[in-house]
Amino acid sequence: GGLWAASGPAAQAEEGKRGGSLRLLARAGGGTLDPHINYTAQYFQTNFILYDGLVGFKKANGKDGNAIVADLAEALPTVSDDGKTYTFTLRKGVRFSNGQPVTTGDVVASFQRIFKVSSPTAGTFYNGILGADHCLAEPAGCTLAEGVSADPASGTIVIKLAAADAEFLQKLSLPHAAILPADAPAKDVGTDAIPGTGPYKIESYDPNTRLRLVRNPYFKEWSKDAQPDGYVDEINYDFGLTEEAAITAIQNGQADWMFDPPPPDRLPELGTKYAKQVHLNLLAAMWYAPMNVNLAPFNDERVRKAVNYAVDRGALTKLFGGANLATPACQILPPDFPSYEAYCPYTQAPGAKWSKPDLEKAKALVKDSGTAGQKVTVIVEDNAVARSIGVYLQGVLAQLGYDASVKPISQNIQFTYIQNTANAVQISVSQWYQDYPAASNFLNVLFSCGSFHPGSDSSINMSGFCDKTIDAQITEALVTATKDPAKAATQWTAIDKAITDKAPVAVLFTPKQVTFLSARVKGFVFNNQTKWLISQSWVE
Amino acid sequence: MSREDRRVVSFAFSTRPPAGQPDDKGGRAPPLTSEPPPQGPWAVALRKLWRDRAAMVALAVFLVVCALCLMAPLYAQFIAGSDPFQTNLNGEIVVDGEVRAVLEASTEGLGLGMTPIGPTWRLGPYMLGADNQGRDVAARLLYGGRDSLLIAGSSTLITLVLATFVGVVAGYFGGVVDGVLSRFLDILWAFPIYLLAISLSIVLISKGLEIGPISITAGSLALPITIIGIVYVPYVARPIRGHVLSLMTSEFVLAAVGLGVPSARILLRDILPNVMTRVIVFIPLMMALNMLTESSLSFLSIGVQPPDASWGTIIQDGQGLLYSRPMVAFAPGLAIVLCVLTLNIFGDGVRDALDPKSKLRVG
Amino acid sequence: MLTALASRFAQMIFVLVGISMIVFLIFFATPGSDPAARIAGRNASQETLQVVRHDFGLDRPLPVQYALMMKRLFITGDLTSFVNRGQKVVPTVVNAIPVTLSLVLGAGVLWVVGGVVVGVLAAMTRGRWLDRVLMILGLIGVSMPVFWLGEVANLVSQSRFHDTFLFSWVPALGYKPFSEDPAGWFKTLVIPWFTLATLYVGLYGRVLRASLIEVLQEDFIRTARAKGLSERRILLRHGLRSSLVAFVTMFGLDFGALVGGGALLAEVVFGLQGVGKVTYDAMQNLDLPTIMATVIYASFFVVFANFIVDVLYAFLDPRVRDAF
Amino acid sequence: MTPVQPLLRATALVKTYQTRRSPLRRPSPPVVAVDQVTFDVWPGETLGLVGESGCGKSTLGRCLLRLTDISAGTLEFEGRDITKASLHALRPTRRRMQMVFQDPYASLNPRRRVGDLLAEPLRVHKLGTERQIADRVAELLTQVDLRPDHAQRYPHEFSGGQRQRIGIARALALEPRLIVADEPVSALDVSVQAQVINLMTDLRERLGLTYVFIAHDLSVVRHISSRVAVMYLGAIVEIGATDDIFGSPHHPYTQALLSAVPVTDPDRSKRRQRILLEGEIPNPSHRPSGCRFHSRCPYADDQCRAVSPPLAAAERGRLVACHKPL
Amino acid sequence: MPSDPSLLLDVRDLRVSFRSERGLVRAVDGVSFSVGRQEIVGLVGESGSGKTQTLLSLMGLIDDPNAIVEGEVRFLGEDLLRLPRKALQALRGGKIAMIFQDPMTSLTPVHRVGDQIVEQILAHKGGSRRAARDKALALLEAVRIANPTAVVARYPHELSGGMRQRVLIAMALSCDPALLLADEPTTALDVTVQAQILDLIGRLRGDFASSVILVTHDLGVVAEVADRVLVMYGGRVVEEGLMDEVFRDPLHPYTWGLFDSIPPLEGPRPRRLRSIPGNPPTLSSLPPGCAFGPRCRCRFDACSISPPVQRLGNRRFACYLSASQRATLRNAPNAGAAAVEGLS
Ligand SMILES: Nc1ncnc2c1ncn2[C@@H]1O[C@H](COP(=O)(O)OP(=O)(O)OP(=O)(O)O)[C@@H](O)[C@H]1O
Ligand SMILES: Nc1ncnc2c1ncn2[C@@H]1O[C@H](COP(=O)(O)OP(=O)(O)OP(=O)(O)O)[C@@H](O)[C@H]1O
């Protein structure tokens, strides 16, 4: 009910006011500015208004934002029947922020550049392009000669894939496929900005203090859906303040927004005194506890299930800020996501919804497995929420009879640390946020045999879960999707359930995004991809 | 060169312990015939310390705090609202006949966030309120104090043992040994203390420590103890080395050499006992310093690891509740202030009694 | 003088090399510190990982890596961060220095003035209640964890009493460069200054008091009295002037340590992006190049402060001056 | 006349101190604390060693007992060369030569009981069982006019004179032949000083000791010594029988030294022709060229400024380092 | 007794005591003496006998809060002990100056010696810095410092002990004091230098018309320069008289002991010295009666009650012994002392 009140469409109906500036806050800078490389939620958000791909997610509120619209291409591409050839026509008259017009040459160069700079997703999202394997092996000499070709005269670009890919357009909509000037350096530009096509451009950047965006003087709105013009003239993104300090600053009107989630103790205050400035949005994400299926005691499915049964997800939402900020979840796919169908086997009354933990069953399972008394260490990120979840899990494991301990590790390291089998992590707490709205982005990415790389710091399948049957189902669903999306959707639903049943992880809850804006910011648009759409807010 | 002989004598007179009343045998007995029983330097120092009222009060307060914390397992369950290390997210208590959740959900407005119950201010459950996991802050304070005190004490022990060893060896053997050790100390010295502690912590906390037979698992309490113990070694070793150097040129060591006493024996019988006074003076001051360091490291979350808790980690927990339940961070902070304060006052007393000339600095 | 400088310099180099090696080794002993995966980004393919590793020279032998890193840090000066790619670490540290300096200088002025006032007052009223009160207050200041005091100060000035006239002037946390906004610079730093100084006022007051009392027992003070000088003159010109030697020495070392990153806790609590904070962030990220730069900078400062102190010492104490 | 062997023979002894090289200090020239000192100590005699502060008396004393390393020259004790003997090899010799220190406060370890201090040498040299050692300690204490029960006390419970007695007792513990006493009485009050001097005289007679008695007080030296050596800036400038030296000093420095001593007899003090030396002892690291005394010598001439006079025999048993002895 | 106007200083029944844990420590216990114009009075006694405290109390320089100073100190008719602080301050370093035992530590190490002299001149006489500096140079010349212009710019540590003592003396003389208090000015110096300083002090009387109280433990030093001698023991004056008389015929057994303890520099050498047995007293546990009693070889029962001060012409001494007893005991062998000496 009241949950969505603050972000109703009414806000959009108002006429926005141009001018002014925004002061945004984050605890730290987000790393490199290179849109082909940066893979942080923080800079994805700004890169969406700095850069454009051939296609893009619709810059619209809520679920509408999952739609793909033509961006630098005049229209959505024509796709060959076998689903392997995509033909785009480049929009004319678009210029980069340095004044250069966008040409087909830029497009081709940009695709090559993805590989030349070793974009993190080059090998996972764009490896389907013909010739990509070559580029991956030898980035410097990447040409993608067969994969990407352009006709400057007609402005057409043809992309050929090795196999049909139902999610290819979504992948192209991400900032990693942004179109950059052909003369952009073929290496990570780090703190030097690359000109883009969005309504803003980067004026200056120091990862320790500030990222400053100003209007792109060459920007002319070509599609309100794909890249609407921004309202404010400049955006100052300041780094270094703690969350507490940032909240206070926003409350006192000294700043407009903060990237990091507000600290839990400030939430009651935000929910009451500042309710008008707070926006809550469901995220396509999950908090979960990967359990290493190759290490004792979690190599025993009963133990993993026991953990799932024993975890009081209701209590966990309290650690996250209460029932209005998180919803208990048992399954992999988040609510409102493609192929989602409520499913919860790990509760007192198994069914669609989680109600209560079933400690008896859990204890029975552990007893069955005969693993009680073993040592278990929970690896968590070192921040307040994750630490408290870790401590909670440790308590649960102790209740189940294990000799449990928690080990918080610096936030920035934990994510790679828990992936590497060399570190022998038994159980950890992690989160997964969608890259783009497709079931495979959870199920395939996190649980396929292909994403398990023993001994590597990049092995996103943290559980080391590799089930031949399920892997086959995933492959099949991926293929089906290219021909029969509806059927594929049901297949994904089944896979979701199957993986949930195998319990390689304990899904804990689905978080909500709290956006806290200063009183003077108007016009809130929340897009699933970009989160708060900065360009669509104005200041009074 | 000055001849200070006269001064020396008059100085000695003014510091001499009282000679007894002269023997009454005809009033002709020379002084020192019925002296008080022999008074060792330790006894003299102890008596001096005993007479230092401020130091004794401070010691008493500190011991009371220690006792309260160390004996927590004996009585804490009677006044605690929860197990200090077990989350109590769904707990409830009765306050003024009213049942209240330990973690109260906000019901107004958007209904965001949970607020742990605040201090009840009466001897019993949740005297100081709960933390964000619903645990009784008072109980955590008592149990956390155990770790804080343990760390402060043990790391002081490590520092002093290592520093005494290094300082004495460097000072006594001199030459190459001194050169190597001193250079090593120089490096540690120039390493900003927190940076060193943080560097060590980051490695050790994720990996544990394994040197030969010593093996400390990651997350163990022994890690912060070791780290804090190590980083302050130069601060103590340097003055001790200086002290040994000056003792080495003292006449009584020369006298021992002249008597043909072997070096090992001189080191053990003549140098060490004299160094010990300074080492002892360091104890309370180092404990105070280490307690502060522990809290800082824990605050930076590289000290004590959950579920263990120390006052520093409780402050860190409380940091997230600073605006709604400041008591969670306040109480352990005050506990630290109290302990460090009393230790410092007591340390001053010990110094005055044992080694007034050593210019040690607290903090 | 020249040889003295040269040997100091040699000592400094030795210490810096030692420290950089320790940091380097610590880093590579740390699990989960393979920067390649974090540089490459979430869910990067193995090929990408390999390429990144090669690009950053992480597949070379450790001594080579160390030498390269030192070369890029000291000779070419183009060493870049592992985390914020492209961020040159040297300018990063250089940019953070004014923040730390502002914080420490202001606090230093406060605590030196405060320490002198407290120390002199206490020494003058030795044994009386003012002395006791000052000493206890000083000790309490020394006994407070600086981060805790900072948190409390923030709570009071930013939230609880922000709307009262007392603290309504307090700006949001964070640093404002002096060159851009002198008033803002001052306002943002006032509370951090006081917080940091609280710790040291007590310390310096106590040290000064002890040293003054000791000096006041000296023969030359008796001479000064016998000369018929006023008590104030004796205290300030003969007593304080002689005690100042220890005071200045201590100040130099503390100042060096603080500027060299010791103010880390205060910087973290007050959101000041100074050297300490940069270091702390880098440590959290295991950003070796930045850690390397800040730690070397910091130890350089400590060693340098030692040197300055020796020079100052000689300047203040004529007995040492001759040694030059 | 049977040739008696000297107990101790120092030949051209040199001791230089290299001033510590600190990073901030410019290296200063080494201090020659003892410079080419040659003399013998004969069994049973008391050799007094006088000189102004800093002239190297203590350093020479320590060299004689090999408490510091000797830079050059040779040192023979009972005919054996011990110049370079290792500390270990020296240990048996240590039993026969001992030292009494100047500062009765610094020379006793404040943390050990007197009995323990006295027993230490006995234990180290394994001289008897614990019982025997205890008896010997009591005996030693009695020997120096202290009570056996004083063994239980700590040094700080004694007055300066008593401590000096303890120091003497410790030196006696090993029944040495030679005792080097480094200003054993200068830290004491006159009245106590006399007691200790008496004690040392008594012991010498009772135990047949040989003393090297260092002092700066000429009247004390005259009282106790049979021979006197006068030191100036690290070197012996005059050496001879006590009565000869005090009766007719040959070296201008000895003469000035003697004339400077204030005497308690007001008549004599008024009669006396005082020789007031100009200036003060030069810094031993910047010794004047030529005769080391020329900068203060009332009789100095060009020869004195240029050539250093050797310590040469002036008359029987008398050596003087002066170009024109008085 | 009205104070004699020809006297510069008249001290009556001066007492300095310190409150301590062990009761009152009487460091100076009823000391009376006077100093005439241009007179040099020597004050001798062993360590701890109260010499320094006597001097300090004259100038109000005892700053121990536990100290109690009683009695009467008339200086040119004014009672110094009752003088207001300001007036006393003006007097110190002005009419009365003092020099201390240890020249090495008595100068402020961080100021140039010239400035330290100038400071005193300015504090008392005012005037320009330049004039004060000239005066300082003149003073240094007067105390026979070879190169005053160079020396004023030096720091104390650059001067030798003798030079420093000269600087201190120059400083003390800078305001033409009528009375100079010298507390063991030569103890820390070598004999040759001591001779120079004593020579200098002896001249003060003529050159500066000052009186001097010279504190020392060395009878020889007194013999060199003093007109009158006071011998202190255990906080009291045990004997007083003209120097010649006291040295020729000491009256108090303690004074005898002092003389006997010093080995002679001429004449036959005695095999043993006739020393005073026992140790100097601890002030906090003085025996009742005569403080010297326990160490005295002539002690008899009456000594347990404080002896009265006897007068013999100009001389005073505190002892029961009659003239005849003194005559027999003075040179008798250590009669009653044997028992005492061994027991010290
Ligand atoms: N350890 C040392 N290092 C450097 N110089 C030294 C050392 N010990 C003594 N000296 C110097 O050697 C010289 C002789 O010193 P020594 O102590 O032997 O003199 P002394 O005659 O015993 O003097 P005093 O009468 O003061 O005891 C002095 O100039 C002294 O400064
Ligand atoms: N502040 C004090 N508190 C207690 N007792 C003191 C204090 N100052 C001095 N005394 C005592 O007063 C006595 C006299 O001391 P004073 O300094 O006058 O002796 P002195 O004759 O000058 O001796 P010295 O020859 O050693 O200088 C000493 O026994 C000393 O212990």
Ligand SMILES: [Mg+2]
């Ligand atoms: Mg000596």
Ligand SMILES: [Mg+2]
């Ligand atoms: Mg005195």
